[in-house]
Amino acid sequence: MTERVQVTRNDDGSARPRIQPLAAEQWDTRTRALLATATRDPGGRVPNIFTTLVRHPDLYERFLPFGGQLLHTGRLPGEIRELLILRTSYNTGASYEWGHHVPLAKEVGVTDADIERIPRGPEADGWTDLERHLIRAADELHCAARLPDATWDALAAHFDDADLIEITMLVGLYHMVAYFLNTIGVQLDPGFSNSGFVDGARELG
Template identity: 70%
Template sequence: MSQRNEVTGQPRPRLIPLPEEQWDARTRELLAVTPHDAGNRIPNIFTTLVRHPDLYERFLPFGGQLLLRGRLPEELRELLILRTAWNTGARYEWGRHLPLARAAGLTDADIDRITEDPETPGWTGLQRHLIRAADELNREATMSDATWEALADHFGDAELIEITMLVGQYHMVAFFLNATGVELDPGFDIPRS
């Protein structure tokens, strides 16, 4: 069993963020284009992942495409990301995306509902289908015909591809975050469950 942080109660990281005094020229260059938090702080996900600079260099453009330049409306993108974080138990992913979800228009009631069954009252039909898609992709690594067809009534081919890639990418990120124990950054704390 992993040791727990006395303050947060979360498992201690297996990999810590690479300390700045260990950054070489390439690391500095890679992290220079990374999104920074308040106070010019670089999020722990990036300072941990940069321990594998070749992978980091290729990961950032793909993740950025889905997060910043994707075709899905922000609200739907964040709904899928939060459901994926919930399905995988990715505390870091959940905590980092809560502010983005709220900024995209998800309400606190929507966010609470993300942790419940897709049939919970309050969802629109489209939101319900997206929750089902995230759940099915998480469980079976595919979508049922019924879910695919329901989404195809709302989206074109590119958006359907993006839905699967978005859930898959955030599933992969959850594997990394959970396995390495990346700690949630200051200012993004969420209540202990």
């Protein structure tokens, strides 16, 4: 059973991050340059994930192009990408990522019904065969760090070699992001909601 992370809390009971986002008045010239290309929230602010990660500017500078490649200019159709990200967010208990990616998923055609069934896993009613294989692949990568032949063959019927590589790297990326978000306790930004997220990571056998 996975042990739950103990979150430090403020006096009012709200969660407090272990590392605070870097406040705008603390941004030096390099920080401003790094954050200038960060995706903004609808309100124009830089999300907490970036203003926290930028405390390690060398890592931030190298991470953003890789993450951007998979998120913005990858080979996978947007709906497939977001299904994999949301299932991985659920598997890892990453409510921050869930809150940010539900709107992105809806923009690329993931339906409310799809989002509601993601926590129920690959056997939930309503998935297409391909969607079921994708959700199962996210689970198998999460639990075993590899895909069995049956899942690989099912996906290979729909995707070429480069797509299959991207599926594994995408799920892996969002595990890494979840480790960071969950351990630091990065707080969901104003204007976003993690409604529908099942609190806490799945218990694994």
